Amino acid sequence: MLKTLIFTSLVISGVVSLPAQNTSWLPSPGHTQVPIWPSTPPDSLPLAGLEYTERVGEEPPGAVVVGKVSRPTMTVYSPRERNTGAAVVVFPGGGYWVLYMDLEGTEVCDWLTSKGITCVLLKYRVPGEHLSPRSGAYPKSKMALEDAQRTIRLVRFHAAEWHIDPHKIGVLGFSAGGHLVAAISTNFQKRLYPAVDAADKGSCRPDFSVALYPGHMLENTSKNFQLNPYVPVTKQTPPTFLLQAEDDPIDTVKNSLVYYAALKQAGVPVEMHLYAHGGHGFGLRPTKFPITEWPRLVEIWLRTIGVTSQ
Numbered sequence: 001m002l003k004t005l006i007f008t009s010l011v012i013s014g015v016v017s018l019p020a021q022n023t024s025w026l027p028s029p030g031h032t033q034v035p036i037w038p039s040t041p042p043d044s045l046p047l048a049g050l051e052y053t054e055r056v057g058e059e060p061p062g063a064v065v066v067g068k069v070s071r072p073t074m075t076v077y078s079p080r081e082r083n084t085g086a087a088v089v090v091f092p093g094g095g096y097w098v099l100y101m102d103l104e105g106t107e108v109c110d111w112l113t114s115k116g117i118t119c120v121l122l123k124y125r126v127p128g129e130h131l132s133p134r135s136g137a138y139p140k141s142k143m144a145l146e147d148a149q150r151t152i153r154l155v156r157f158h159a160a161e162w163h164i165d166p167h168k169i170g171v172l173g174f175s176a177g178g179h180l181v182a183a184i185s186t187n188f189q190k191r192l193y194p195a196v197d198a199a200d201k202g203s204c205r206p207d208f209s210v211a212l213y214p215g216h217m218l219e220n221t222s223k224n225f226q227l228n229p230y231v232p233v234t235k236q237t238p239p240t241f242l243l244q245a246e247d248d249p250i251d252t253v254k255n256s257l258v259y260y261a262a263l264k265q266a267g268v269p270v271e272m273h274l275y276a277h278g279g280h281g282f283g284l285r286p287t288k289f290p291i292t293e294w295p296r297l298v299e300i301w302l303r304t305i306g307v308t309s310q
Helices: 004-013 102-114 143-157 176-186 253-266 290-304
Strands: 033-035 052-056 063-067 073-077 087-091 098-100 118-123 169-174 208-212 240-245 270-275
Touching (some): 063 102, 073 143, 087 102, 087 143, 087 176, 098 102, 118 143, 143 169, 176 208, 208 290, 240 253, 240 290, 253 270
Parallel strands (some): 087 118, 169 208, 208 240, 240 270
Antiparallel strands (some): 033 073, 052 063, 073 118
């Protein structure tokens, strides 16, 4: 639950107290991040200052937070040994204000590639100074969803080159990134930006989706148990895996439950795991709670839906 106190201040108060170092995030040696747009991204907003990277958290190793992202990139992590042909585009969380690039990004890629799955880490746009954390989600801001649509199309376009099965490309995200998972899983039929090259002729529909403690799923968080209308679930929504802790202090359990109910009603294959304890923002880092075993559950689920094999 490293992320909880920091994330609470970002999402609930809307105040960012992290000192900007004006240093762009860089992946580990041997990996290269590439822009997903050949020129200025669509719907860009001017920012005061440059992208910054900051390590936060009182206990080592903390977490690497990236803010003021205006030039989205993707970084491809190939499997270490065997290749299943599957690929996952990862959306780190951060309230649509910042991105937790290691806790909910590179560490996830290390796990996925060890299982023979290509991981594509998306550094999507989070221009926090223009958008309060509560308004950064689609449709009030199209930028993150545009970046997600574009990235999935690029992965599918380069599938042969990257040794990926174009029919086994999924998405996985945490918190706000979990909402982005739901958004791309239900808003794939209409491209939100003008086509820029041949990659945009392809589909941006994920073949499977994993949403971990997602937010922004309720239409009215204080009164109604109704799904956000901008997450229009249909029978074409891809098979989905949901994970949530009941004691999550930021994204209440209702966010996952309302999405689960809508998926079930539409006849979409969905598996949900609900735990009593776990809080928010735990990523893959071990805790004393049973929820810490969730990666193994995802691995089993991927086999049951035919994405991977024994």
